[in-house]
C-alpha cells in the first residue's frame with residue numbers, strides 16, 4: 001500500500017526579514033507525508049521566493065503529479081523535477097525507506113546580530129570550536145570591519161564566517177579590509193561571495209588573504225567545481241540544489257576538489273531544518289551547518305527543533321490539499 005498526503009503551511013515571518021530587497025512576510029511551503037505499508041516518511045517542499053526558479057504553485061502541481069505516479073506503484077526519478085520539489089520528495093522517500101540520517105546534535109553556526117553578550121551565550125551552548133556567522137555588506141564597510149574587530153578581539157577563541165551576498169564593489173571590499181585589525185584576519189574562516197562578480201571575489205581573496213566561499217555562484221550555469229586559489233568552501237542549500245542523492249553527489253564533489261562543503265538553510269521550517277541537521281551531521285561532520293534561521297519565523301511546523309520555544313503547528317493546523325493512494 002502506498003499513500004501520500006500533501007499539506008500546505010503558511011508561517012508569518014519576523015517583520016525585518018528582507019531577501020534580495022523584498023520583504024518576506026510569510027513563509028509558504030508544502031509538507032509531504034508518505035506511507036508505504038507500515039513505514040512513513042515526511043519531507044518539506046519550500047521554494048524560496050527570489051532564489052528558487054519554481055513558484056509554490058508550480059511546486060505544488062509538480063509534486064501532485066509525481067505523488068500520483070508514485071502512489072500508483074511506479075519507480076520514480078527526479079530528472080527534470082525542480083530542486084525544492086526533488087529535495088522534499090526525496091527526503092520523505094528516504095525516511096520511509098529508512099535511509100534518512102536523523103539528527104542527534106541539532107547544531108548550527110549562530111547568526112550573530114552584533115551583540116557580543118548575546119553571542120557569548122549562544123556560543124556557550126556550542127560544543128567544540130567557537131564559530132559564528134555575520135552578515136556584512138548591508139551598511140558601510142567600516143561598520144562591518146569594526147564589528148568584526150570587536151567580536152574577534154572580545155572572544156579570543158572565536159572564529160567567524162562572514163556573508164556579503166555579493167554586496168561589495170571592489171572599492172567597498174578594499175575599504176572593509178582597510179579598517180580590519182590585521183591580527184584578527186586569520187580567525188575569519190571565510191567570507192561568502194564578497195563582491196558582485198566572482199572574478200572580483202577571487203581578486204579580493206588574493207589581496208586580503210581571507211578565503212572566500214561560493215554560494216550563489218555555485219548554482220549558476222557554467223559553474224565548475226574546482227579548487228581555485230583562495231576558495232575555501234562551497235555552501236550547499238539543498239532546497240535550491242535538488243534531490244538528496246544529487247546533494248550527496250555535490251557534497252562529495254566539493255570534498256574531492258579539496259574544499260569544505262557547508263550545508264545551509266533556505267529558510268525551511270523546523271521540519272526541513274531538522275532534516276538538514278541530520279544530513280549535515282552525516283555528510284559534512286567537519287563543517288557545522290548554517291541553520292540558524294528558525295528564529296526568523298513565528299512558528300514551527302510538524303516537528304520541533306529542540307531548543308526552540310516557538311509554537312508548533314501540527315498536521316491539524318495545516319491545510320490538507322491532496323491525498324493519493326494505491
Ligand SMILES: O=C(O)CCC(=O)C1=CC=C[C@@H](O)[C@@H]1C(=O)O
Nearest residue numbers: 133165264265266267290291292
Ligand atoms: O547560511 C546560514 O548560516 C543561514 C542561511 C542564510 O544565511 C540564508 C538563507 C537563505 C537566504 C539568504 O538570504 C541567506 C544567505 O545569505 O545565504
Ligand SMILES: [Mg+2]
Nearest residue numbers: 163165192215
Ligand atoms: Mg548568503
